[in-house]
Amino acid sequence: xxxxxxxxxxxxxxxxxxxxxxxxxxxxxxxxxDVLLWANERGVDSHGVIRIPxxxxxxxxELYKPTGKPxxxxxxxxxxxxxxxxxxGPVCMMQAAARAIELATTYGIGMGLxxxxxxxxxxxxxxxxxxxxxxxxxxxxxxxxLMSYHGAKGANSATSPIAVGIPAPGPEGAPLLLDMAxxxxxxxxxxxxxxxxxxxxxxxxxxxxxHPTTDPKKAATVLPLGGPKGSGLSLVFExxxxxxxxxxxxxxxxxxxxxxxPIQNAMVMVFNVASFRAMDDYRRDVEDLVATVKDLxxxxxxxELLVPGERGDxxxxxxxxxxxxxxxxxxxxxDKIATEYKVEPLKAL
Amino acid sequence: xxxxxxxxxxxxxxxxxxxxxxxxxxxxxxxxxDVLLWANERGVDSHGVIRIPxxxxxxxxELYKPTGKPxxxxxxxxxxxxxxxxxxGPVCMMQAAARAIELATTYGIGMGLxxxxxxxxxxxxxxxxxxxxxxxxxxxxxxxxLMSYHGAKGANSATSPIAVGIPAPGPEGAPLLLDMAxxxxxxxxxxxxxxxxxxxxxxxxxxxxxHPTTDPKKAATVLPLGGPKGSGLSLVFExxxxxxxxxxxxxxxxxxxxxxxPIQNAMVMVFNVASFRAMDDYRRDVEDLVATVKDLxxxxxxxELLVPGERGDxxxxxxxxxxxxxxxxxxxxxDKIATEYKVEPLKAL
Numbered sequence: 001x002x003x004x005x006x007x008x009x010x011x012x013x014x015x016x017x018x019x020x021x022x023x024x025x026x027x028x029x030x031x032x033x034d035v036l037l038w039a040n041e042r043g044v045d046s047h048g049v050i051r052i053p054x055x056x057x058x059x060x061x062e063l064y065k066p067t068g069k070p071x072x073x074x075x076x077x078x079x080x081x082x083x084x085x086x087x088x089g090p091v092c093m094m095q096a097a098a099r100a101i102e103l104a105t106t107y108g109i110g111m112g113l114x115x116x117x118x119x120x121x122x123x124x125x126x127x128x129x130x131x132x133x134x135x136x137x138x139x140x141x142x143x144x145x146l147m148s149y150h151g152a153k154g155a156n157s158a159t160s161p162i163a164v165g166i167p168a169p170g171p172e173g174a175p176l177l178l179d180m181a182x183x184x185x186x187x188x189x190x191x192x193x194x195x196x197x198x199x200x201x202x203x204x205x206x207x208x209x210x211h212p213t214t215d216p217k218k219a220a221t222v223l224p225l226g227g228p229k230g231s232g233l234s235l236v237f238e239x240x241x242x243x244x245x246x247x248x249x250x251x252x253x254x255x256x257x258x259x260x261x262p263i264q265n266a267m268v269m270v271f272n273v274a275s276f277r278a279m280d281d282y283r284r285d286v287e288d289l290v291a292t293v294k295d296l297x298x299x300x301x302x303x304e305l306l307v308p309g310e311r312g313d314x315x316x317x318x319x320x321x322x323x324x325x326x327x328x329x330x331x332x333x334x335d336k337i338a339t340e341y342k343v344e345p346l347k348a349l
Numbered sequence: 350x351x352x353x354x355x356x357x358x359x360x361x362x363x364x365x366x367x368x369x370x371x372x373x374x375x376x377x378x379x380x381x382x383d384v385l386l387w388a389n390e391r392g393v394d395s396h397g398v399i400r401i402p403x404x405x406x407x408x409x410x411e412l413y414k415p416t417g418k419p420x421x422x423x424x425x426x427x428x429x430x431x432x433x434x435x436x437x438g439p440v441c442m443m444q445a446a447a448r449a450i451e452l453a454t455t456y457g458i459g460m461g462l463x464x465x466x467x468x469x470x471x472x473x474x475x476x477x478x479x480x481x482x483x484x485x486x487x488x489x490x491x492x493x494x495l496m497s498y499h500g501a502k503g504a505n506s507a508t509s510p511i512a513v514g515i516p517a518p519g520p521e522g523a524p525l526l527l528d529m530a531x532x533x534x535x536x537x538x539x540x541x542x543x544x545x546x547x548x549x550x551x552x553x554x555x556x557x558x559x560h561p562t563t564d565p566k567k568a569a570t571v572l573p574l575g576g577p578k579g580s581g582l583s584l585v586f587e588x589x590x591x592x593x594x595x596x597x598x599x600x601x602x603x604x605x606x607x608x609x610x611p612i613q614n615a616m617v618m619v620f621n622v623a624s625f626r627a628m629d630d631y632r633r634d635v636e637d638l639v640a641t642v643k644d645l646x647x648x649x650x651x652x653e654l655l656v657p658g659e660r661g662d663x664x665x666x667x668x669x670x671x672x673x674x675x676x677x678x679x680x681x682x683x684d685k686i687a688t689e690y691k692v693e694p695l696k697a698l
Binding site for chain 1 (some may be wrong): 428
């Protein structure tokens with residue numbers, strides 16, 4: 001099957017139109033669509049418009065509240081909690097990021113917990129958004145059990161990502177942006193390999209009995225990054241983002257089999273860089289660091305060295321020029337959605 | 350060579366006596382000695398009393414100021430910077446941790462940068478200390494270039510650790526404590542294997558030409574945890590802890606060859622758990638999570654599953670009962686120091 005290429009504007013038009021039919025406000029529909037397209041443009045297609053059918057099903061199942069509004073609870077002065085009650089995840093995260101910037105402006109740092117939203121989308125979106133505004137961001141998610149805890153078999157630990165945005169440009173002009181899972185790979189990597197008919201790299205996955213496998217059809221769960229390190233990070237993220245918000249995921253789902261427990265929680269931290277140093281000096285030192293790294297002597301097999309976010313930034317330029325490639329199966333699925341939800345079908349380039 | 354066992358009290362007595370001869374105050378000598386012994390008791394001997402000869406040499410070379418006092422600069426209300434000017438690292442970190450707790454008590458979160466101290470010792474010590482006081486901690490270091498950036502050869506990236514302390518008990522009764530390097534292993538792992546005459550695991554190190562090796566005599570640098578993930582974390586820690594404090598390490602040392610640049614910087618964050626939820630509820634949920642993890646079905650070859658900090662907590666109990674083992678070479682070296690610094694020699698058990 002070939003790919004179908006669609007422009008950013010057309011995909012945005014389509015996603016906003018579809019979400020709007022569910023009762024979601026136009027502003028919120030744009031926020032959700034924006035995060036999906038941000039991921040598609042960066043080549044992180046697992047977090048792109050492939051999620052539209054999933055979100056629509058969750059809305060039908062009343063697990064996703066398209067008209068939900070997160071409620072902010074100011075706690076001690078530099079902190080808050082956003083109680084989301086299954087409101088659209090990206091709407092919650094943008095509100096939390098904006099609020100954390102306000103607090104950081106006054107207090108030097110601002111921190112918020114985002115509890116019980118729907119799927120948050122690509123975490124890097126929010127860290128980049130903060131960095132574009134001249135602040136640094138560190139965010140992490142406490143997510144669903146899709147990984148095996150170090151030494152365990154079965155799905156019992158989350159590949160919870162961490163994202164860090166730095167308000168200084170990488171080589172492509174966008175802020176430096178680290179966005180990584182605490183698993184060797186994200187859980188979607190197995191499904192993707194199965195669809196493509198390719199094998200998995202060694203050390204990525206185990207089967208249901210806990211034996212290492214490179215066959216995506218036998219693979220049941222991904223392994224944690226660096227064994228106890230990845231599962232340790234995942235566990236403390238559950239303690240800091242989930243349990244701290246009174247919104248645990250692992251115990252209700254793994255120990256009690258509750259499928260209605262939260263699917264994600266997040267911690268958002270924003271640092272007021274300019275309250276520590278002059279921004280120009282900060283930017284210059286980060287730019288020097290980037291230049292130093294790019295210029296390091298390379299190992300055989302490496303044509304160049306990349307800094308965090310650089311690969312994605314390049315893909316954005318390519319996909320803005322050439323359109324966003326969608327697998328034919330997904331394009332067909334979105335076409336059926338157009339019919340079902342009575343919106344104008346997605347036009348290919 | 351066999352090991353010599355020494356009691357905690359005797360090692361503490363010795364370390365405090367030695368540091369005191371350099372002009373370091375008794376209180377500061379105790380703080381530095383405490384951090385070294387904390388590491389020894391947990392089995393992290395690379396960060397234990399093996400550092401005494403190194404610190405003494407740095408003091409002679411005027412790279413370590415035994416009478417130095419860190420200066421605190423309050424910035425916006427929830428943040429501060431501790432300018433250390435090579436004052437003893439553990440003294441700086443304990444002061445930063447205490448100040449961050451004070452700020453978190455008022456603001457919900459407290460954050461401080463610790464710039465240009467001497468060696469900080471085991472980062473986990475400070476995260477545990479915070480957690481013992483009912484707060485959660487996240488700390489990371491921006492350290493010396495001892496690792497190869499992903500795709501690079503040579504020493505140009507730090508194995509900068511991150512530590513997270515959770516104010517709820519693990520199975521041994523001490524707070525949950527994650528303390529991990531962003532390298533596959535710490536840089537000291539190569540030296541240790543060379544001393545022991547053992548081979549390194551695959552994927553841990555490369556030689557000076559950038560080729561993978563398991564021979565500790567050929568190994569030049571450790572590799573980053575998970576390739577771009579570990580070197581990405583290390584890079585953003587340099588941006589957040591080092592450059593934010595106006596105290597960069599990588600560019601001056603790697604690009605400019607300056608050996609007098611800072612050796613470490615740290616970011617310390619403390620979270621006021623009780624301002625988010627009732628402590629009892631928080632503790633109960635973490636305890637449930639720990640119990641769930643301990644009880645997961647195991648893969649072949651795993652007799653049990655460990656949570657962050659558990660292995661170290663057990664070693665503490667063993668070493669408190671049986672004494673701390675020191676390699677004979679180190680014991681001899683400390684004996685020579687006793688003579689040189691005119692302190693009572695270290696008595697073995």
